[in-house]
Amino acid sequence: MKSAVNCRESLSCGAKQPVSSLVLAILACTMTLNLHAQTFYPAPASESPQSWFASGQAELQRALSQTHNTNRAKNVILIVGDGMGISTVTAARIFAGQLEGSAGEENSLAFEQFPAVALSKTYNTNQQTSDSAGTATAMMAGIKTRAGVIGVNQYADTGDCQSSLGTEVPSLMQQAAERGLATGFVTTTRITHATPAATYAHTPHRDWENDSLLPADAVQHGCKDIARQLLEFSHGDGINVALGGGIEQFTPANKSDPITGRPGARQDSRDLTEEWASRGNSSAFVWTKAQLAAIDLSRTQHLLGLFSRSQMDYAYDRQVSDTTQPDLPTMTETAIRLLQAQSGDDGFFLMIEAGRIDHAHHAGNAYRALNDTRELSDTVQKVIELTSEQDTLVIVTADHSHSLTLGGYATRGNPILGAVVGNNDHGHADTAPSLAQDNMPYTTLGYRDGPGFAAEGGGDPRYMIPVAPGRHDLSGIDPTHPDFHQEALIPLESEGHTGEDVAIYARGPWSHLFHSTHEQHYIYHVMRHAYGW
Numbered sequence: 199m200k201s202a203v204n205c206r207e208s209l210s211c212g213a214k215q216p217v218s219s220l221v222l223a224i225l226a227c228t229m230t231l232n233l234h235a236q237t238f239y240p241a242p243a244s245e246s247p248q249s250w251f252a253s254g255q256a257e258l259q260r261a262l263s264q265t266h267n268t269n270r271a272k273n274v275i276l277i278v279g280d281g282m283g284i285s286t287v288t289a290a291r292i293f294a295g296q297l298e299g300s301a302g303e304e305n306s307l308a309f310e311q312f313p314a315v316a317l318s319k320t321y322n323t324n325q326q327t328s329d330s331a332g333t334a335t336a337m338m339a340g341i342k343t344r345a346g347v348i349g350v351n352q353y354a355d356t357g358d359c360q361s362s363l364g365t366e367v368p369s370l371m372q373q374a375a376e377r378g379l380a381t382g383f384v385t386t387t388r389i390t391h392a393t394p395a396a397t398y399a400h401t402p403h404r405d406w407e408n409d410s411l412l413p414a415d416a417v418q419h420g421c422k423d424i425a426r427q428l429l430e431f432s433h434g435d436g437i438n439v440a441l442g443g444g445i446e447q448f449t450p451a452n453k454s455d456p457i458t459g460r461p462g463a464r465q466d467s468r469d470l471t472e473e474w475a476s477r478g479n480s481s482a483f484v485w486t487k488a489q490l491a492a493i494d495l496s497r498t499q500h501l502l503g504l505f506s507r508s509q510m511d512y513a514y515d516r517q518v519s520d521t522t523q524p525d526l527p528t529m530t531e532t533a534i535r536l537l538q539a540q541s542g543d544d545g546f547f548l549m550i551e552a553g554r555i556d557h558a559h560h561a562g563n564a565y566r567a568l569n570d571t572r573e574l575s576d577t578v579q580k581v582i583e584l585t586s587e588q589d590t591l592v593i594v595t596a597d598h599s600h601s602l603t604l605g606g607y608a609t610r611g612n613p614i615l616g617a618v619v620g621n622n623d624h625g626h627a628d629t630a631p632s633l634a635q636d637n638m639p640y641t642t643l644g645y646r647d648g649p650g651f652a653a654e655g656g657g658d659p660r661y662m663i664p665v666a667p668g669r670h671d672l673s674g675i676d677p678t679h680p681d682f683h684q685e686a687l688i689p690l691e692s693e694g695h696t697g698e699d700v701a702i703y704a705r706g707p708w709s710h711l712f713h714s715t716h717e718q719h720y721i722y723h724v725m726r727h728a729y730g731w
């Protein structure tokens with residue numbers, strides 16, 4: 199039921215056309231609410247009953263002509279959208295389509311055209327709704343484990359070094375290196391953050407990213423910080439490429455990092471970037487996108503790139519600022535070209551993470567989450583262009599979901615970040631936002647919990663939700679602004695992960711083994727099988 203006619207009567211809109219009372223009331227509401235003008239994005243003009251039928255037939259023919267690719271995978275690329283739940287994928291596909299000027303619902307992201315799709319159960323051994331450390335370990339080492347731990351099994355207690363000794367599980371990247379494959383990873387987070395760390399590190403606490411964060415008893419029992427483990431990764435030829443953020447974890451406190459000029463976080467006086475670069479003239483360390491572009495990939499066997507002090511910027515902030523940070527597609531292209539040059543016939547393993555989809559969701563900020571998902575789609579497109587499905591298994595998945603939801607019966611092509619404008623009784627778009635029982639409009643996107651219940655004070659009043667908790671009158675607020683925080687039901691400082699399944703999309707050798715509802719650690723077993731190990 200629309201409640202547009204319940205619009206407050208103290209303000210009038212001055213509509214002059216002779217219209218029915220219902221429409222007049224809606225127009226009055228439009229003016230009263232003074233919402234940021236919303237345009238509908240048009241559906242493609244080619245849509246017709248015939249085109250729907252034909253596209254269904256074409257899709258059927260594609261499915262019928264699919265054959266199982268049982269080639270041995272020379273290369274495996276695991277791509278993780280951190281926190282990229284299914285609602286995020288749906289919203290991001292609409293967002294990306296609308297940026298191209300189309301309604302958006304009919305759009306698909308690059309990985310949505312992969313032939314194999316399945317579901318992944320993401321719980322940890324001790325947690326119904328999982329975290330990124332336990333889930334990354336599941337994907338990289340083939341077993342479920344506790345939340346908060348990396349590269350160790352469930353018998354390690356979180357944060358207890360002694361209990362973790364002997365529980366280390368070998369990661370797929372470690373095994374690939376030992377078998378002579380080229381290896382590496384790319385992320386938009388700190389390279390010591392949970393997801394990338396699971397490719398190379400073993401620790402009972404994801405927060406032990408540099409030595410200043412290691413408790414005394416952990417040092418005493420011989421646990422090493424995550425940044426140091428990256429440097430000391432000694433399997434095979436070592437890590438060939440590691441690109442992302444977090445230079446402070448690698449820089450000692452008595453030295454300033456070259457990006458911000460501020461002292462590093464390390465207490466052991468080791469400059470790990472210098473140690474990496476001094477391993478010989480085939481090793482290189484870079485910290486700007488210009489340096490990355492200048493790297494001679496045929497000669498560089500070990501490339502470390504750290505482009506920010508902590509996490510890298512969101513794609514939106516990189517786009518609007520004059521940044522020295524490369525984007526994810528560029529880092530990915532560099533990594534693949536380097537790995538191809540290094541591996542020859544032996545093949546490679548690469549993990550790619552769009553790690554900040556998760557952070558934008560935690561902040562209750564759908565714009566940046568969707569825009570980073572769009573950048574992940576561009577990254578997958580780059581992967582498709584640079585690899586062959588004959589010899590490269592590409593998997594795109596998420597480690598866990600987030601509480602973003604998408605609803606409200608918006609009309610086709612309604613801005614995905616906008617207030618809901620529904621359809622009238624004849625199924626055509628209304629002219630004013632739908633109103634809730636409290637006579638206030640609402641957005642299509644919202645969160646179950648997080649800061650959107652009562653946003654922090656300050657900020658631009660045109661797009662910030664006011665400080666008072668509960669529902670907010672969005673009059674005069676632009677919910678499509680990149681800094682808008684979607685409303686949330688439960689007040690939490692940080693919006694949280696959610697426990698429903700996430701999707702797995704795959705193409706290339708043995709991708710058809712993703713066919714059902716799978717336990718998350720099954721992903722590892724398919725990768726190993728595809729390699730023929």
Ligand SMILES: [Mg+2]
Nearest residue numbers: 280330393553
């Ligand atoms: Mg992550």
Ligand SMILES: [Zn+2]
Nearest residue numbers: 281556560695
């Ligand atoms: Zn998270």
